[in-house]
Amino acid sequence: MTDYDYIIIGAGSAGCVLAERLSASLRHRVLVLEAGGRGKSPWISLPLGYGKSFHNPAVNWRYHTEAEEALAGRKGYWPRGKVVGGSGAINALVYARGLPQDFDDWAAAGATGWNWTAALETYEAMETQVASDGSQRGTGPLHVQDVSDQIHPTNRHFFAAAQELGLPATDDINGPKNEGAAVYQINTSGGRRMHSARAYLAPALKRPNVTLLTGALVEGLGVESGRATSVHVRHKGRLMQFRAGREIILSAGTVTSPRILQLAGIGPAGMLKSHGIAPILDNPNVGGNLQDHLGINYYFRATEPTLNNVLRPFHGKLRAALQYALTRRGPLSLSVNQCGGYFRSVSEMEQPDQQLYFNPVTYTTTSNGKRTVVQPDPFPGFILGFQPSRPTSRGRIDIGDKDPETPPLIRPNSLSTDEDHTQVVAGGMLCQQLIATTALGQLVESAMDPDLRGMAPEEILADFRERCGTVFHPVGTCRMGDDAAVSVVCPRLKVHGVAGLRVVDASVFPNITSGNTNAPTMMLAHRAAGLILEDKS
Template sequence: MADYDYIIIGAGSAGCVLAERLSASGRYKVLVLEAGGRGRSPWIVLPLGYGKTYFDPAVNWKYETEAEETLAGRKGYWPRGKVVGGSGAINALVYARGLPRDFDDWEAAGAAGWNWDTVRGTYEVMETQVSPSGARHGSGPLHVQDVSDQIHPSTRHFFAAAKELGLPSTDSINGAVNEGAAAYQINTSRGRRMHSARAFLAPALKRPNVTLMTGALVERIVFEGRRATAVKLRHRGRLVNLQAGREIILSAGAVTSPRILQLSGIGPPEMLKRMGITTLLDAPHVGGNLQDNLGINYYFRATEPTLNNVLRPFHGKVRAAIQYALTRRGPLSLSVNQCGGYFRSSVDLNQPDQQLYFNPVTYTTTLVGKRNVVQPDPFPGFIIGFQPSRPTSRGRIDISANDPNAPPLIRPNSLSNKEDCAQVVAGAQLCQTLMNTVGLDRLVERAIDPDLRCMTPDGILADFRERGGTVFHPIGTCRMGENAASSVVCPKLKVHGISGLRVVDASVFPNITSSNTNAPTMMLAHRTADLILEDAS
């Protein structure tokens, strides 16, 4: 007899949504497995606590990529959530659905039924939009907060610069008009992080048919023939086998989901043989198609106070803490990314190709004891930065050993083609043009080297190779598509050639969305739950 109907591997952004949706009827027993802890740190709850969790091994896997010659021989730092809520518990909170063309491109790539007209309805069911006045639109469990009334006054210079150049502006990058300068919406509720663990899993755990097991490291999935039937895991020092009566759902994220498949014998046969793993299914695309947004920041000393003046002094921290305690408002209730938006680097383009960030703060990472600490600088400053929205380079993530504890082998293959290099130059030149407006020039005391304003195209690319890096949006390593010849899962997210097993997380995105990936990951899980329940009925 099965222990559970559904076993979900990973209590991250997708797994928490699945747990709520699959358990709602009360008909099915659902188990959620999480390798990390429960996530009770106050720095998770506090939106600006992102700076504290960024290097915290208690809640963060702190992965590293292989060194990349295209990025000056550097290894990349990849923080990923090691906690209930996953990376959505430690991210910078920007809530971005993505552009309509992103999902139409999914369908064109073989993900039938995942076009914009379909997924938009899922977003609308999932969300409650909250205006600055507190007015609500929608009735979904996930609160999306408009904080445009709270962003720092210095951000007005960014909006003035965009207007000076004739660039568009919008009230919401998630609205009907989503292109242009905007204050970023964030997934918070009453000043507290509203990640998927709070919005979805917490209500689900009140039901008797839902179980959460933390500190559970999955070693592999167990099969009877080509059917997934059980999960082998290590919990509190013991090996445990748990049976699933209906399905096992892999929601461990774009880094770990392909690794669990490979450890279970699903992957490229030659690589599995080298690792001493018997191939159950020849699946060369497992671990491939890795995509990620790369970005860079440019730092400037400011001519007027910014968040540095608020958050660097001890008395400023105390004042912000009191404001937050009394009102659930103020800088501690916000993301470090306060405004930005989707932009076209050329008027000749028919879609935005860049996402910009304008942050009224600069910060330095210092080593304190054994930990890196992010501190605002002791002078007023601001950041302008960008990321090309749709990179075309493709990398891989694989196991490095036949051991679930072994670190992943992450090879992003960054800037591996001329198109991506051209997009880097185009994005920087857009920021350069903004910085040379009257609107932003009046905010600049001086640049903190290097000075974007005087860089040549060659200098821009060389600097990006030296300083640019991930903005933490890895996707695609178990991509969905029409068949096993081109993908890992079908549009219902079932693994090709296997029964009783789905992958439901950002690893199945065929193409990266044009901005932050947390919102589409939750949307994907919400809609897939409907598909799972349809199959069960």
């Protein structure tokens, strides 16, 4: 058995941040356990390499949900990072802090101290904002890039359509004026993905007090007299045990953190007993409160060249690759999601209720039985899509049995409230209004079925049920709150009822944020490290 001060389970978006922050003083020995590999694939570093990792089992857990009647009996596909950097290593790189009200709602829900003022202070400490001209603001380790000078010309039609409808626009979706049509900022530096593994873990690993063990599957936790003291790991076929002198920190993500707690006997007692696990703490909230964004895309053939024309032909791919190699710029240095923003479907609403995406590309996903390929279409096209920002449906994630390698039971309980139905129709109608503008209408050669333009409200909802999918933002399964009866961790992220154990990742979100969840996950970890160090005595 090997002793450390802090053991971090999961080298994902949160775990990498914790490793750097907890080790900076050189006074604490930190062990980071990661079930996946090191993440040295060039497709991770390359921003547009997202398409290559989307189905790759070497870096992706490739989970599936249980079938959902509300989604026409379909099972959802849930890619999750199986690699150092976690899902931040395989995501589409949109960097969205969220809206101020999101975090004030956290505090109102019992997450005392996690309001917008605290979140903003943390964001400003962790970021270096890089403008399109290369000038910088801030000195944080995480670089956030303005790529407005590099986006495809097709995007101009989206901004013109928003203006035609009288919708707002913003130069900075993460700034004080964050509502409206925007170019998405992305976390890159020098044209390469700047995820938490690069920004935080890489410098931490240069210190003598940080150890990273990859290929390490956590099978259980040792709990003695109400305190978590050790982690049981399977590594290269043999069992290992590591002891934590101060704390064990779960940063395995929304899917796996609650499962590790359940395997340790912390969770719904009846369910644990049914799998032959002796409960040490009955808490039905472990695995509950699952939230996610569901979204849908509408595909159109375009009347002018789009990114399809650049990236489909072999010579186009070659030219883009050469541009990237020489300049670290061009389409390969960008996210597939170039524009979008937060919008109110009705102007009288208190805050935006929809997030939109406009992509100057369409693509076809094919499988030859051995691998899945995402390929731009051989004709010009574009995508307009949306996600309701604050869904109210709640689901669960639980272990399938006591074997930690058994896939999880993911039950999102999607579209289970009337409010969610209303939000879906509102988002579809907003997209319908945009595509009906002169600005976007002139870009449409034809719709790629189904055609949004002629849909009635009930048809929008029916189509959403048939075609929607996760936007890969699951949160909430170890909910943070001050009341142990309705939460898993306290506002300092300590597990209720078990000493020496915290959860620090997106699973603790009391409510889902309005946009992409990677930025708030890193923010949460950055701030959580300060709380952990405050409590070390």
